[in-house]
Amino acid sequence: MENNDALSRRTFVKNSLMLATLPAVSWPSLSGDDGSAPTDAVALHWLDGKSPALASGATWGVPWAKGVLKKNAVFSLQGNAGENLALQSWPLAYWPDGSLKWTAHAIGAHQSLPETFQLTTGKAVTASAQLSVAEQDDAIVVNTGIIACTIAKTGTVLIRSISRDRKIAAQDGKLVLTTQNNAEITGTVTYENFESSIRQVTVEQRGPVRAVVKLEGKHAHNNGRSWLPFVIRLYFYEGSEAIRIMHTIIYDGDEHKDIIKGLGVRFSVPLNDALHNRHVRFAGENKGVFAEAVRGLTGLRRDPGDAIRAAQRTGKATPPLESFPEAISKRLDYIPAFGDYTLFQPTADSFEIRKRTETGYGWIHAAHGNRAAGTAYVGTPEGGIAFGIRNFWQSYPAQLDISKAHTTSAEVTMWLWAPQAEAMDLRFYHDGLGQDTFAKQLEGLEITYEDYEPGFGTPEGIARTSELQLWMLPATPSNEKLNEIAAAIQQPPQITFSTEYWQKAGVFGGRWNVTYQPSPRKEKIREQLGFYFDYYRKQVDQHHWYGFWNYGDVMHSYDRDRHQWRYDVGGYAWDNSELSTDIWLWHYFLYSGRADVFRMAEAMTRHTGEVDVHHLGKFSPLGSRHNVQHWGCSAKQLRISTVENRRFYYYLTADERVGDLMREQLNADRTLRDIVPGRKIGQKAAQAEGYASISFGTDWGALAAAWFTEWERTGDKQIMNKLLNSMRTIAQQPHGFFTGGAEMELSTGKFAMEPKDKISASHLSAVFGLAEICAELVDAVNMPEFEKAWVQYCELYNATPEEQTAALGESLGKLNLQQGHSRLTAFAAIRKKDARLAARAWKEFFDGVAGFRNPSQNTRTIAPPEVLNPVEEADVSTNAVAQWGLSAMALVAMLGDQLE
Structure with a gap:
């Protein structure tokens, strides 16, 4: 179906000729030196557009342009x-020149908060009731x-105790x-109960x-x-009556014997x-x-x-x-007291509330509904x-x-x-189907696209992080107050900055063109970006992509x-992050500033960083390729x-937990010595001790x-040297990134030189x-040779066979994902200030090879x-949407003015 949103081929040729003959083009700067760098003042706002009804504290990050702030800068908030x-x-990251790149900030709980803020340099005011941390011998x-x-x-x-007043x-x-x-409930089923056992406690702030405060241990x-x-x-947080709890478990059992029946906090x-006067509430x-x-006093006979x-x-x-009527007071003991209540959410669309008097007696059904807010209260008018x-x-x-x-002592769980x-x-979902050799496994890949290998579909090392909150209240809350607490738990207050500011700060890839003029063509792209996100947001609900191990993925x-x-x-x-779904969502948040995009990207980050990655065991810290089960694929990859x-x-x-996850990856190259990503298609493990076989695409990009x-x-200078060594020795290869990969020395990050006749390119690398x-x-990083090697890759991947042969000595053959690689062509265009490449990038994008030639907003x-x-369908695939979205945003940002 044709779509008028796309440029016609005739228009493309016309644009290409015009751009190629322009005497001068105003190119956006990627170096942060175009005079529009942000000052030491940043406008901030609430993610959801208004100040929260309840604020128990908030933490957020702010980027800074290179050289704007010294590392010892102090801040104030108005x-x-x-x-x-x-x-x-506190600082989160620094530019190579030592100036601040990212800072983190936190405010405490307040009865009322402003709608917007101004973050500036200068000494902050002192909190009225400062938070304190006191260390004792055992607590x-x-x-x-x-x-x-x-x-x-x-x-x-x-937690031994939490007190208020x-x-x-x-x-x-x-x-x-x-x-x-x-797991089958056949034969004799035995149950065992475990409790937390602390191994280490660290005060992080x-x-x-x-x-x-971070606590680590095991269940004993x-x-x-x-x-x-x-x-x-x-x-x-200072002045807060709440405690936020981040709860992470890492599965290290035998999935055939260690079957989790219940997991909680009590x-x-x-x-x-x-x-x-004891009250129970469920939102x-x-x-x-x-x-x-x-003990209820309503509905009685008297x-x-x-x-x-x-x-x-x-x-x-x-x-x-x-003061009670005698007809009531003398008969209170005859009114049943219900001591046990439970709200059970077995699926995404149903919950029930039951109660009973106590253990040993029958439950009675009390209420039901669809999607509970997941918040409860127990207490008295005294708190x-x-x-x-x-x-x-x-x-x-x-x-x-x-x-x-x-x-006298209730329990909440x-x-x-x-x-x-x-x-x-957590058991694997089939018996292997006879795939006991690589040859058979490749045949299986040909029919179901599943990369199977015995012993690889294990959940060992997968993790799950959950977020909980406790609120210590001075009295039984009104129903309205309980709903406010539930809302604060479900959507914690988040402060952020404008979509324009992050581009001016030059983070996540440099200073992009933020001054381009709006146009109908750019508006069509913007609308299509919104359509794709909205479609996937609705698909999550229509197809119920929910559940303890699934929520966050698509x-x-x-x-x-x-x-x-x-x-x-x-x-x-x-999907398991295939073709950068995560990055698409985060770039779209930074592009749009939409709160619903942030929440979906947040859920995906929580999921893909925990469930799709092995955090212990022989596959740690690699992730698992897309599969029926998140951990099921034998392709364990960076x-x-x-x-x-x-x-x-x-x-x-x-977020400290995500900080941990990133640090897990620092020595991932060592795992690649034993788990060779391309072992089924000819990639050999490194023979020399202390080396690993590393591709220059998906492997090195992750490292x-x-x-x-x-x-x-x-x-960290050692880490810096490994990075710089790896960059330099990629650039020194006979064909740079088109060498494809080499053996890397684990201690230094240096790649061994490959033969001059080795040329390799993969559509998945970038x-x-x-x-x-x-x-x-x-x-x-000021490393001209690396930039040259990367720009060469960006320019030649989608080039003609003749252009590839002229530069490399041979063509790269039939490659894929040309539309997704249009953003590489665009990068080469702005680094080389080449109008011809700019025109080619837009042409590649709109031609839509291995993507969307005529993106549509039609659904059925x-x-x-x-x-x-009922389900809503559109002509999409997640791979294509992610790559189209990333390329669309990159091209509009880098070459938006050239489009006209």
């Missing part, structure tokens, strides 16, 4: 009314000015794990506005066995008030709230009176017992605890339990894997016969675990991203972040009975 806010700041005490939290250094209890609100916080020995059984490593981070909550959906008391009923209904203290799990229904099966609320659900089954390819994404067909199922996919979220939020990021974060990291390296709805549920 609101839009000119008010000064207490601020904590750490963090005081926010509102709550005090005692964190253990050893033992099974992570010197009154304990929660205590004995620990991790809980239940396992079963058989000490205030005065923000504190972070009283029989002596320990497994399932965890990393817990506790976040505290606290005890002291309760001393009368049973009829449901659409701001609905389930609100009851442990009426206690308006005042008593109204107090209990609204969470207030009832009048004194002596209690609200608690919740972020992305509750999206990460099903989840469960919130309140138990023993009729005793936030179940990340609900024990009421089926047990977690599917790779579509089956139009079944009107279904190919969820069960080998390598066509989960192109999936690449730091390039994580850097955006880290620098925008200063370069890891090393460059660590260098700019820490200034589409997993290589284009993006090389743009940053060229901008940040397929309705039952042809399908189970």
Whole structure:
């Protein structure tokens, strides 16, 4: 179907001729020296466009142009009314000249916050009630000015107590794990219960506005066995009544025997008030709230009176017992007290609330709904605890339990894997289908696109990070307040900067053209970018890409016969970052500033950095290629675990867990000695000791991203030298990047020289972040020979066979993904200031070879009975959308004016 959004071929030829004959072109600068660099003042705003109803603290990152700020700069923050806010700041990254590149900032909790901010250099004001961290021999005490939290250094209890106004609100916080020995529930099924066992505690930040405490350990059984490593981070903000918990587990068991039945976090909550003054709350959906008391006083045969009923209904203290009607007071013990409540979300579209009096007695159904907000409360009019799990229904099966609320110590459990659900089954999904040789495995790849190898489809080392919050409240919250807390848990307040500012700062690939004039053609591209994102955002919901191990990812390819994404067909199922889906989303956020884009990119970063990567075991720290199961593919590669996919979220939020994930990749080259990515198609392992066989595309691009990021974060000279050595020895190869790969010395990063007649090019080399990291390296590092080698690759990949032969001695043969590589041609055009290359880049983009020639916004709805549920279809593939989107944004940014 033709689409008027695309330029016609005639128009393209005309544009090409015009551009080629222009006497001079105004080229955008990539070096940060065009005079438009930002000053030491940055305008900031809330991601969601307005200040949050509840703010328990916020952290964000800000980029700075090269040379603008010295490394010891200090900062202050003003609101839009000119008010000064207490601020904590720290560096995240530096430019090679030592100036600040990224800084992180945090503000505490406030009753009201401005809509916008101005970040400037200058000393910050002092917080009114500074956060403090005190280390004791066996514990750490963090005081926010509102709550005090005692964190253990050893033992099974992570958080000994949390108090507000010197009154304990929660205590004995620990991790809980239940396992079963058989996934099939046949024969004898035995269960074992484990609790957290602390190995190490680290105070990562000490205030005065923000504190972070990291706890590491394993889940332990009283029989002596320990497994399932965890990393817990506790976040505290000045003036806040809340604690943010980042919960990470790394699977290190036998998936056939170590079957997780329940996984959660548990606290005890002291309760001393009368049973009829103990309140239970669950936030449901659409701001609905389930609100009851442990012992109800409404609906009785005898009426206690308006005042008593109204107090209990609204969470207030009832009048004194002596004022109760005698018909009620003398019969209170005959009213059942319901001590146990559970909210269970078994799927993305249903939840139920049940309750019972106590263990040993039957449950009764209390309420149901579709998508619960995942927040609950238990307490009295004198105070209690609200608690919740972020992305509750999206990460099903989840469960919130309140138990023993009729005793002096209730228990609350936030179940990340609900024990009421089926047990977690991580076993591989087929028996190998007889693929016991590489030849057979290549045949399997030909039919289902699945790269199978025995023993490689293991979940060993995969991880999952979840986010939880605790709120210590001075009284039972109103339903409106509970909804505000639930909203704060589900969408934590985030501060950010304008879409124009990041381009001016020159990060993520240099200073792009931010002054181009709008035009109808650019508007068509902008609309198409929005369409593709909106389509995938809706596909997530229509096809229910949810679940504990799935949420955040999208599917790779579509089956139009079944009107279904190919969820069960080998390598066509989960995308696992194929062709830079993560980078597409993050670039589109930076391009658009849309909050919904940020949230989707955030969920993808959490997923692909944890679930799609092996964090321990023989495959660590490599990622797994796209598959029916995220960990199922035998292609364990750096192109999936690449730091390039994580850097955006880290620098925008200063998230410590993502910082850990990036650091994991620093020595990934050592794993490639044993796990050779191309072993099935002829790539040989390095023979010399201390060397690894490394491709210059997906392998080195990922290593370069890891090393460059660590260098700019820490200034580590050893890492810097490895990076620079690798860049220099790539450039020294007979054909630069077209050499394809070489053996690299692990200790130095130097590549051995390859024969002069070796020429190799792969369509995958530059589409997993290589284009993006090389743009940053060229901008940040003054190494002309490397720039020359990279620009040569960018210019020649899509060149004619004659041009390739003239430069290399032979043509590169039939290559793929020409549209995606148009952004490489554009990069060469601006580095060489070549109008002919600029015209060629736009032509490659609009010709759409191996992409979209005529991108359309047409969709069709397929309705039952042809399908189970109505679905919306468009002519897309995830590979093509990601590459089209990245190329569209790059070309508009780099060559937007030349388009006209």
